[in-house]
């Protein structure tokens with residue numbers, strides 16, 4: 001009896017001897033090799049189930065391509081490089097007769113975080129799964145330039161997450177989630193009138209997780225992601241009720257205290273979520289997402305500038321400019337993505353403005369027109385780049 005129990009414990013503790021990649025019924029099984037630096041495997045052997053290629057670029061230097069992400073690994077260096085970001089590895093990659101061996105952690109942790117909408121790792125089966133519909137790289141807007149444009153409209157907050165409420169010093173309250181939904185519905189209408197296909201992350205008063213909004217956009221093949229929000233003044237400001245105006249964000253590291261304030265405020269919504277896919281306080285996951293987004297950074301910035309200028313034609317408040325911050329909702333959308341703060345709900349006049357249906361339509365039309373202008377410019381840029 002005792003022997004059986006001990007045996008059972010021992011079996012339970014035996015580490016896996018293989019790791020596999022699976023895409024539907026296609027499976028690649030790769031043996032794990034025990035080394036003094038821990039368990040390693042040949043990364044290229046995860047193909048063909050995993051759409052990965054490993055190419056030697058120089059002595060001890062390797063370029064790994066996975067979906068649309070390029071990662072560099074060096075022999076004996078315990079970091080992976082994606083763009084200019086260093087991702088710490090559980091151990092250093094090794095070379096064995098010209099082949100690259102990597103620590104298991106690269107497969108179990110780093111790769112799924114690099115492309116969270118396309119990969120997940122099952123530690124029980126030591127299996128890296130290619131998620132359905134993810135076997136081919138997501139077509140880029142360029143690849144789809146001849147087909148109908150798809151814009152994702154994301155109404156901020158919803159359900160138990162009211163977002164901000166305001167204004168300060170008034171008994172009549174507005175809730176951010178109602179304003180964002182009303183404006184987003186109008187925005188969808190305006191874009192559809194222009195022949196755009198619109199995907200909405202929500203059309204009712206429901207809670208959609210911040211980490212789920214981007215994947216919804218990715219799975220539905222969005223070309224652009226527009227997230228609509230209402231700003232709130234910091235109560236510690238000298239006259240918080242006076243703050244007014246509109247600003248448009250693209251995803252990048254927040255540089256100013258004000259950008260960090262809006263970043264904190266919008267990322268707060270995570271506390272309403274019972275299951276959050278990516279841990280909130282995981283700087284690594286943010287950096288990786290950010291890098292995956294980088295290719296869209298310039299385009300996101302262009303789109304933000306177009307929207308900010310467009311709003312300037314209708315909005316009574318001052319322009320607070322194009323800004324940048326690390327919004328969770330933008331990190332998982334692999335397309336040009338912006339977050340628009342359409343005004344301050346904490347200001348009495350602006351709250352009234354934002355709650356007026358005719359004004360909501362104006363705001364939506366301005367964002368829609370700016371989006372169309374951006375798309376035309378984008379198409380022209382693609383056209384001239386192709387010649």
Ligand SMILES: [Zn+2]
Nearest residue numbers: 156163229230
């Ligand atoms: Zn918000």
